[in-house]
Amino acid sequence: MSSNPVVLITGGGRGIGAATAKLFAKHGYDVCINYKSDQQSAEQVAKEIEKQGVKAHTFQADVADEQQVMAMFAALDSTVSRLDILVNNAAMMKPQMSLLEMDAARINAILSCNVTGAFLCAREAIKRMHKGSIVNVSSGASRTGSANEYLDYAASKGALDTFTIGLAKEIASMGIRVNAVRPGLIYTDMHRDGGEANRVDRLKSKLPLGRGGEADEVAKAIYFLASEHASFTTGSFVDVSGGL
Numbered sequence: 001m002s003s004n005p006v007v008l009i010t011g012g013g014r015g016i017g018a019a020t021a022k023l024f025a026k027h028g029y030d031v032c033i034n035y036k037s038d039q040q041s042a043e044q045v046a047k048e049i050e051k052q053g054v055k056a057h058t059f060q061a062d063v064a065d066e067q068q069v070m071a072m073f074a075a076l077d078s079t080v081s082r083l084d085i086l087v088n089n090a091a092m093m094k095p096q097m098s099l100l101e102m103d104a105a106r107i108n109a110i111l112s113c114n115v116t117g118a119f120l121c122a123r124e125a126i127k128r129m130h131k132g133s134i135v136n137v138s139s140g141a142s143r144t145g146s147a148n149e150y151l152d153y154a155a156s157k158g159a160l161d162t163f164t165i166g167l168a169k170e171i172a173s174m175g176i177r178v179n180a181v182r183p184g185l186i187y188t189d190m191h192r193d194g195g196e197a198n199r200v201d202r203l204k205s206k207l208p209l210g211r212g213g214e215a216d217e218v219a220k221a222i223y224f225l226a227s228e229h230a231s232f233t234t235g236s237f238v239d240v241s242g243g244l
Contacts, residue, residue: 004029004030004054005084006029006030006080006082006083007021007032007084007086007087007226008076008086008087008125009032009033009089010063010087010117011063011090011091012034012045012087013033013041013045014038016089016186016188016218016222017033017087017090019215019218021033021045021049021056022219023219023222024085024223024226027223027227031049031056031057032058032076032083033056034059034060034061035060037060057076057079059072059075062113063090063113063116063117063120064109073124082128083125084129084132084133086122086133087135087226088121088122089137090121091153092114093190094109094110094152096149097149102151102152111155111159114160115159115163122134122163122167126171126176129174132176133179133225134178135180135225135226136160136178136181138160138164138182140185140241142160157182164180164235169235172234177234179233179236181237181240182238182239182240183213183218183241184207184213184242184244185212186213186240187213187214207241207242208243208244210242213240213242225238
């Protein structure tokens with residue numbers, strides 16, 4: 001097996017996850033890419049990564065499903081000899097609506113993926129880490145609330161913020177750091193999933209920097225928090241939101 005450090009990125013086949021996977025590869029990491037259903041995108045990212053001389057592995061799992069998470073980590077155990085970094089990036093968003101229009105099925109789907117999934121993956125990663133780092137991908141929505149659009153998504157990211165703070169304290173003595181990034185209006189497919197593909201362009205003029213962000217700008221913040229450059233940082237947040 002390779003002696004390179006290893007990162008697992010959930011939802012690593014597209015958007016911020018894919019950009020993060022490629023950046024870690026540039027820094028000499030072997031990359032494990034989790035995906036839920038888009039195998040083609042995940043395998044394409046893996047092919048690009050391997051051109052950089054490191055190893056890439058893809059693992060299918062719905063992180064909201066405990067049995068699938070357990071199976072993914074079992075497969076990881078037979079594929080790599082170590083796990084140094086977990087990036088909890090997998091998340092979902094549903095079309096814009098107010099709370100009065102939401103039903104329990106929608107709310108529970110969001111919370112199961114965005115919150116339960118992060119808990120489960122962190123739990124299994126910690127069991128395999130000898131020191132290391134966890135970076136949770138939260139959202140600027142955890143601070144704004146996303147009223148009349150994505151209240152459930154925003155609440156799930158608020159929970160992820162609290163999880164980041166609490167887990168950082170819980171496992172600091174194990175030498176594992178836990179931090180989070182909070183992206184703002186970033187050009188990714190998630191806005192299309194949320195019912196408005198051009199949402200960033202509609203709202204970018206409201207940002208102090210006057211533009212939307214790119215996935216690789218978030219990836220750089222994730223890498224910083226995971227790396228030894230942030231060796232004395234835990235339970236902290238980096239907002240990548242253009243000043244909002």
